[in-house]
Amino acid sequence: MKVKVVKLEELELRCSNCGSVIRYSPGDKTAVCPNCGTVNEIHYSDEKLERAWEEKDLLQELHKLSAQQLEREDKQVVKCSACGAEVEFDRPVISAECHYCGSPIVLSPDQIPRPIKPQGIVPFAITKKQAAEQYSQWARKRWFAPNKFRHYARAPRNLTALYMPYWTYDATTITRYRGQRGDYYYVTETYYENGEQKTRERREIRWTPVSGTVRVDFDDVLVPATQNVSYFPDADSFDLGEMKPYDARLLSGFYSEAYTVDLDKGFEIAKNIMDVSIRQEIRRDIGGDEQRINWYETKYSGLTYKHILLPVYHSVYKYKDKEYPFVINGQTGKVYGKYPISFWKILWVILLVLLIALLIYVGAEYNFDFVQFWHDLFGQAMILAPFSDFARIVV
Ligand SMILES: [Zn+2]
Ligand SMILES: [Zn+2]
DSSP states (O other): OOOEEEOOOOOSOBOTTTOOBOEEETTTTEEEOTTTOOEEOOOOOHHHHHHHHOOEEHHHHHHHHHHSOOOOOOOEEEEOTTTOOEEEESSOEEEEEOTTTOOEEEOOGGGSSSSSOOOEEOOOOSOHHHHHHHHHHHHHTOTTSOHHHHHHTTSOSSOEEEEEEEEEEEEEEEEEEEEEEEEEEEEEEEEEETTEEEEEEEEEEEEEEEEEEEEEEEEEEEEEOOSSOSOOOOGGGSOGGGOEEOOHHHHTTSEEEOOSSOHHHHHHHHHHHHHHHHHHHHHHHHOSSEEEEEEEEEEEEEEEEEEEEEEEEEEEEEETTEEEEEEEETTTOOEEEOOOOOHHHHHHHHHHHHHHHHHHHHHHHHTOOHHHHHHHHHGGGSOOHHHHHHHHHHO
8 A cells, every 4th residue: 555645735724813723613613723712714705605515427427437547545644734743544534633743634635535525514513512412411311221321421432523424416316117006995794703693894905007107306315435434423414504615624623534435336325215215206106005016117317426524423332342333413413323221221121010010910800909008018108199090090
């Protein structure tokens, strides 16, 4: 693998007042100077905003890419503009922090070691502290998680802010299908019970062959373009309306990576996502009470894509040698994650349910007033008012 020293360019990352390297602040959506505190406002011309939204021709791009002999240079050496150190990265970073002095490092688009550069970026809208609060609130509602996990979640460690690379795909799809439409009808049948003749209704399905064509248009189907994170926020939890053009100032102080899932692989994933909606549309088109799809074929047209970066906080909780990754949407604070389940908590609930069932059974079977029994045993000090009401109704 080749190692290449990337020289940092001037990326408007200097504070307008003192010349220090500024950092993006999600709280107030500006670039703040950590040295003198000057707030450096970020504005965009309409033309620049439009560039973030530009839809690019997918087939043309795939054709162009297949003609190129691409050499992956994931390993990079970047010269830190603050301390001059040569910082080595094993992964294809777009932005990071200097391993030696902690200063933000951001690559310019042509330094990114991939042929397709990110065009848009949805900036972080919540701070790391707010993200941690969202996570602990989410964890508080995981009743069956071990207490140790809920304790950890009060102050999650190693929360990393990361702009994740995504592909978005647009498509017009025309799908021809053949299938069957099932309509319910009822027949009355006679049967005998204890020598007595009775009738009942029985449901039957009448299947009729159908065929047709459906059209579904897709706008911005989001596909993660990285395998670095095993867990992703739901695609529709992002508000792409907040998208800004690719800008070093928005990346400053945050880690971000170039894509590791290629444009064509991403499109295959997008097609699977589209397929779910297409099948739904076929079923709706068939109508009736039940539907069978025997065959269908989709033609895609108007294919375009965008390459964008989306904000995510992520970390991994380790418990008993197992890893439980979680992510927090850096725009909305929505949490997605895995968490351990406590065997003991589940066992206690099962035992409690069994005990209640047993008490109700015993009470009903032997006319045993266990509410009275409870009172006799514990006295008036422990009145289980709602519980005893419930027991009286049931028993
Ligand atoms: Zn300054
Ligand atoms: Zn440095």
